[in-house]
Amino acid sequence: MEKFSIGMIGLGTMGSNLMLNMADHNHSVIGYDKDPLKVKTLKAIPNYTNIDATVDISEFVSKIQKPAKIILLVPSGPIVDFVIKDLVPFLQKGDIIIDGGNSFYKDTDRRFNELKEIGIHFMGMGVSGGEEGARTGPSIMPSGDPEAYDQVKAILNDVAAKYKDLPCSRYMGNASAGHYVKMVHNGIEYGMMQLIAETYDLLKNGLGLGNDEISDIFTKWNKGKLSGFLIESAAYVLLQMDQTNGGHLIDFIKDVARSKGTGKWTSQDAMDLQVPVPTIDMAVIARDLSAYSNSRDKISSYNKKASIKDHDLEIKDVESALLSAFALTYIQGLHLIRVASRAYNYNTEMKDVVNNWREGCIIRSGLLENFEQVYMTDGFDGMILSDEEIYKLVAKHMPMLKKVVLFALQNDFGSSAFASSATYFNMMSTKLSPMNLIQGLRDLFGAHTFERTDQEGTFHHIWK
Structure with a gap:
C-alpha cells in the first residue's frame, strides 16, 4: 500500500485548505476528523488522487510514511491535549506532531517536554494568512528541535507564501518559539487594527468624509509605504453594501470588538519581561472598553x-501619523521577540522573523522592508529603534502624529493607540527621564534603595 507523506488532523476550512495546498505541490496527504461529514466532503473533492481522509485514527496513522509527520489544525487549549492523548498510542519514537493552531506558548513548552520524554518530536508552528493563505500560501513560523524541522522543511517551504522567490517559512528557534512569534504577530495585528479604526474615526467623524471616500483614501495609501493586507482589507470592508437594509454594511455593525487571547497574552508576557508595548496594550484595552456599550451610551448622554x-x-x-504609529507598533513587537528569545533560549534570528512576515500573513506591509535591511546588517543586535535610519523614518513623521493626537484630544476622540505610540517615542528617545523622583519616593517610604549617577552600587538615604 502506498503511504502518505504527511497527515492532517482537523478538517475544517484551514485544515482542508492546507491539505489541498500540499497536494497541489505534489505531496500526498491523509486527513483525520471525528466528523464524518468533513471527511466525506474532503474525499468528494474531484481531481485530487493524492489526498484521502478517515474517521479512524488507527487507520490514519498506519497510512503515513515513517517517521510520521502529523499537523494539528484544531482549536487551541484542552482540545490539543485531547488529540495528542488519542494519537500517542499509535505513534513510534521519532514521529513528529506539529501544532499549527494559536496555542499559548507555555502550553507548547509543556507538550514539547512531555513528548520528548517518550521520544516523540513536538513542534509549535504559527500560521498566518487565514483561510485564503492556507490555500494559496500562508506565512509559516515553525519551531522545535532542528532534527524534526529538517524532516518537514521541504513541505513547509513548498506550501508557504513566497517573497522574492524565497519561502516565508524560516525556522524560528527552539521549543515554542514559533508560537511565541505568532503570538506577538497577533499582538502587532491588534495594534495595527486599532490604529486603522482610529484613523477611520478621525476621517469620518473628524473630517466629515463618507465611507466611499475613506475607502478611496485607504486604496491610495495601499500603493505606498502603508501598503499591506490590513489597509487593503479596510478599503474593501468600507465598500460592502448591506443586503438587509441597504446602505453600507459598516454602518450596521455593532461597535463592540472582542478578542481570542493572543493580544492579551502579548501584553501580559511583555509586562513579565519588562518590555514596553503600549500601542498593543491600548489596543487590547480598547476592545475591552468597547464591550461596555450600555455604560458608554449612558455616559455619552452627559457629554455635550x-x-x-x-x-x-x-x-x-x-x-x-498612521505610518509612524505602524512603524512604532512593529518596533515594540520586534523588541519583545528579541528579549523573549534570550530569556527563553529560543535563539531566534530576527531577520528570519521579518522575512516570514513579508508575504502571506495578516501584518505584511511595505514597512517591513526597512526592518529587514537593518537586521541583515552584520553585527546589529540592538533594539531596532536604536538604528539611525529607523529612528529617522519614525521621527520624520512625528510632527504629524503629534498633530493628529492633539486634534483627537481637543475634539474628544478616543485615539488611544495614536497617543500611546507618540508617548512611547517621546519616552524612548528621552535621555533623562523623571524616574529618579520615583526612585527617591520608593526609597523614602519603603527603603527600596536607589542608584546614583556619580557612584556605582545601590544606596539608601535617611530621609528624616
Whole structure:
C-alpha cells in the first residue's frame, strides 16, 4: 500500500485548505476528523488522487510514511491535549506532531517536554494568512528541535507564501518559539487594527468624509509605504453594501470588538519581561472598553460634545501619523521577540522573523522592508529603534502624529493607540527621564534603595 507523506488532523476550512495546498505541490496527504461529514466532503473533492481522509485514527496513522509527520489544525487549549492523548498510542519514537493552531506558548513548552520524554518530536508552528493563505500560501513560523524541522522543511517551504522567490517559512528557534512569534504577530495585528479604526474615526467623524471616500483614501495609501493586507482589507470592508437594509454594511455593525487571547497574552508576557508595548496594550484595552456599550451610551448622554472646531488637519497628516504609529507598533513587537528569545533560549534570528512576515500573513506591509535591511546588517543586535535610519523614518513623521493626537484630544476622540505610540517615542528617545523622583519616593517610604549617577552600587538615604 502506498503511504502518505504527511497527515492532517482537523478538517475544517484551514485544515482542508492546507491539505489541498500540499497536494497541489505534489505531496500526498491523509486527513483525520471525528466528523464524518468533513471527511466525506474532503474525499468528494474531484481531481485530487493524492489526498484521502478517515474517521479512524488507527487507520490514519498506519497510512503515513515513517517517521510520521502529523499537523494539528484544531482549536487551541484542552482540545490539543485531547488529540495528542488519542494519537500517542499509535505513534513510534521519532514521529513528529506539529501544532499549527494559536496555542499559548507555555502550553507548547509543556507538550514539547512531555513528548520528548517518550521520544516523540513536538513542534509549535504559527500560521498566518487565514483561510485564503492556507490555500494559496500562508506565512509559516515553525519551531522545535532542528532534527524534526529538517524532516518537514521541504513541505513547509513548498506550501508557504513566497517573497522574492524565497519561502516565508524560516525556522524560528527552539521549543515554542514559533508560537511565541505568532503570538506577538497577533499582538502587532491588534495594534495595527486599532490604529486603522482610529484613523477611520478621525476621517469620518473628524473630517466629515463618507465611507466611499475613506475607502478611496485607504486604496491610495495601499500603493505606498502603508501598503499591506490590513489597509487593503479596510478599503474593501468600507465598500460592502448591506443586503438587509441597504446602505453600507459598516454602518450596521455593532461597535463592540472582542478578542481570542493572543493580544492579551502579548501584553501580559511583555509586562513579565519588562518590555514596553503600549500601542498593543491600548489596543487590547480598547476592545475591552468597547464591550461596555450600555455604560458608554449612558455616559455619552452627559457629554455635550461641541462641534469640530476650525482646524488645519489634512488627510496627508493622518497618513503620516498612521505610518509612524505602524512603524512604532512593529518596533515594540520586534523588541519583545528579541528579549523573549534570550530569556527563553529560543535563539531566534530576527531577520528570519521579518522575512516570514513579508508575504502571506495578516501584518505584511511595505514597512517591513526597512526592518529587514537593518537586521541583515552584520553585527546589529540592538533594539531596532536604536538604528539611525529607523529612528529617522519614525521621527520624520512625528510632527504629524503629534498633530493628529492633539486634534483627537481637543475634539474628544478616543485615539488611544495614536497617543500611546507618540508617548512611547517621546519616552524612548528621552535621555533623562523623571524616574529618579520615583526612585527617591520608593526609597523614602519603603527603603527600596536607589542608584546614583556619580557612584556605582545601590544606596539608601535617611530621609528624616
